[in-house]
Amino acid sequence: MLGGTDFGGRAVAEAARDRGWEVTVFHRGEHPAPAGVRVLRGDRTAPDGLAALAGGSWDAVVDTWSAGPAAVRDTARLLSGRAGRYAFVSSRSVYAWPAPAGLDEDGPLAEGDPDADATEYPADKRGAELAVLREFGEERTLIVRAGLLLGPRETPGRLTWWLERVARGGRVLAPGPRDTPLQYVDARDLAAWLLDALDAGLHGPYNMVGPPGHTTMGDLLDACLRVTGSDAELCWTPPEAVEAAGVEAWSELPIWAPPGSELHAAVHAGDVSRALATGLRCRPVLDTVRDTWAWRQALPDGVAPPLADGVPAEKEARALAGEAAGSGPAGV
Template identity: 60%
Template sequence: MRLLMLGGTEFAGRAVVEDALARGWDVTVLNRGRSEPPPGVTALRGDRTAPGGLDALAGGEWDAVVDTWSWAPSAVRDAARALAGRAGRFVYVSSRSVHPIPSPPGAAEDAPLVAGSPDDERGDDYATAKRGGELAALGAFGPDRTVLVRAGLILGPYENIGRLPWWLTRIAEGGRVVAPGPRDLGLQYIDVRDLATWTLDAIEKQLSGPYNMVSAPGHTTMGELLEACIRATGADAQLVWTDPERILDAGIEPWTELPIWLPLGELYDTLHQSNVDRALSTGLRCRPVDETVADTWAWLRAIGGRAPQRPDRPSPGLPREKEARVLGA
């Protein structure tokens, strides 16, 4: 298979490239050259936000294109239009954020969608930008040649958002750690490598349409995740399980200051209770939480313990003074 990866050096894009290379595929990547792609690819340079940014793609042909773009949908539009006659399939890694928040528990791919435009040249709002990217892909390749990978929470090696890396780093420091309860709170996420595997399988199977790309609800729990962090790091951390009410009363922000965690309610239902029957029926398999955590910790150690951080996303994590106040209470 001949794969064109738009991006391919960070997180989801890198996982897709590495999986494709392991399958023996012929992989071409187009990016700005700020980070080196894995060895074994054909590396092309181009800034999609600049005039002539797609010139390096002139003349090539591919079986499939994978695009993870998260900003102005017009960049997806321009790339898809340029490649529509020279590529068999367009896979756009979108987001479950294209559904309004809150969404009811059990929402599937046919749930209502936010507005979006393929001609949006700003991409100021993440949800509408991702929806605009979907429309751009569909507009150029049509519904039968487009795959929309609506990812939920993504974890795993190469993470450049900082959620699991923060928990691993904090727990590695040891001591008493605020653990947001309840301990058996179910979590729904996708290991980036499982996302990559399903995506390439979808290309081989010639699938099309939208797919919620996240594990089944309750794939793991908050307790299992944090205990896996202790096992992976070998730290002497003590998890201090804390009621959601106490956490919220202390002014701690769920999801951002305590990454991954959300208290029960509408937002929890939206992010941790989605329907993934369609993806599971087409072969999605999700590895155990211990494997995701251990491999992320091994990657962190290999790069010196400091995870890369996307410049357009704030660094997550609980300030130590806030943690100390809760522990002291």
């Protein structure tokens, strides 16, 4: 496991360990490694940073790298003769923008250079895919194109931001409509599918996110209310009023995108039939929300979780004032 100490990578490492697999975690030491795994230290961006991987062999490698593709190239090249298969956790961001609703794994892709240093996220992820394919070949390469990833330890803290905001109480700007469909995957469900896929010898690219409409914005925020025990009031506000208040979808209202928009089509309407047909199973949204809140509550005093920036208080107040002045309900 290259990484394996935080969020998605940690979910994979822990799931493999819990299956009784022998797990080696190679990381820089920024976070504690999971219990019960072998630990190797190194920095893939430093001279001789891969020295700890100079010996040994593995049945499979899982890599979650998100920066310059050259680091993936060097690692894949070093391990190509000593590892059976290579799973690279990529991103649905590799598809050329704008990605239309229903896009499957054969959609047009961003340009990527396997030998490049860090540039932009889509190009970096695509370049890393190409690097692994070049070193391991198609039959030994599994490409996992993750969509919106949620769950305990989540970074950059989109769901955690909503939980914190709802827990504070008061009137909460809830972007409507309530039935806006969402598409995401719990990191633990991604991990389970990925390990099964390695075991089954799957290869090629897979969109890795739950089915469109696995939950809705209403169900998500209702779950936040339920698990936090908050008395907050969800003020459902139509997209037009959100936009009129200058509030940005996705960045300032994490997870949400206006239905019918280019952004919603790209983020919440991808085709995942290939993953579903090969065993992807997605837990209920309440489980993901509850477990994320439990993780947040268990953090030691003074330790803050990663949090998305979210909507500034003054913008939220402006949007709520607009609703009160007659912008109208979200039609739910």
